[in-house]
Amino acid sequence: MQDGIDFEDLVTAKCASTSSTDKHKWAAGVEQVAQVVQGGAMQVPLSCRRQVSGVPLLLYGRLDVLKAGEIYDIKFSHRYRSGKYLDSPQHPMYLALCPEAAGFTYLVSDGHDLYQERYTRQDTPPIEETIVDFLHYLDHSQLSEIYFKNWRAR
Numbered sequence: 041m042q043d044g045i046d047f048e049d050l051v052t053a054k055c056a057s058t059s060s061t062d063k064h065k066w067a068a069g070v071e072q073v074a075q076v077v078q079g080g081a082m083q084v085p086l087s088c089r090r091q092v093s094g095v096p097l098l099l100y101g102r103l104d105v106l107k108a109g110e111i112y113d114i115k116f117s118h119r120y121r122s123g124k125y126l127d128s129p130q131h132p133m134y135l136a137l138c139p140e141a142a143g144f145t146y147l148v149s150d151g152h153d154l155y156q157e158r159y160t161r162q163d164t165p166p167i168e169e170t171i172v173d174f175l176h177y178l179d180h181s182q183l184s185e186i187y188f189k190n191w192r193a194r
Contacts, residue, residue: 047116047149048104052082066116066151073114073147073154080107086137092171098193099167101130101137111141115148120155124148131159132167 047066054074064070084103089096105112111134117124124146125131131144144164146157178184 043118044116047151048114051077051114055079055082066149069116069149069151069154073149076147076154077105077107077112077114080105080112086134088137090136090168090171092168093175095175097171099133099137101134103134103138106138106141109140109142111135111138111144113144113146115146116151117148118150120148120150122155123157125157129167129170132164132170135159135161135164136167 047070050064050066050070051073054070055078081103082105084106085100086103087098087100089098091097103111104114111131113130113134115125131146135141135144143158143160145159148155148157175184178187
C-alpha cells in the first residue's frame with residue numbers, strides 16, 4: 041500500500057515539476073503515467089446524495105485525476121493481470137459521482153511498464169447494485185445499526 045502512495049506522490053510531483061524523479065527506481069513508470077495525466081485536475085473531491093432502497097446516502101470520492109472528461113486512477117502493482125479491477129466498486133462509484141465523465145481508466149504501473157484498464161458507462165454496472173448488496177449484507181449480519189451510527193456524513 042505504501043508503494044502505491046509513494047508512486048502516486050512521485051507522479052504528482054512530476055506533473056507539478058516540483059522535484060526530479062529521473063534517478064528513482066520507478067522513473068520510467070512515473071514518466072509514463074505523468075505523460076497521461078499532465079494538465080488534469082488532481083485530487084478532485086466529489087459527492088452527491090442518493091436514495092438507495094429507501095436509504096438516504098451521501099456518496100463521496102476523491103478522483104486522482106480528471107482530465108478532458110476522463111477519470112484516471114493511479115495504481116502501483118508489483119504484479120498486474122488484465123481485468124484486475126473488473127469487479128472493483130471504484131469505477132462505478134466515481135462514474136456516478138462525475139456524470140460528465142465518459143469513462144474511467146486505471147493507470148497501473150509496476151514502476152517500469154504502464155497498463156491501462158478502461159471502463160465506459162456502458163460496460164459499468166450502476167453503483168446502486170453494489171450498494172444494495174452492501175445494505176443486504178449489513179442487514180443479514182445485524183450490523184446496520186452500528187454502521188449507520190458510525191458512518192454519518194458530517
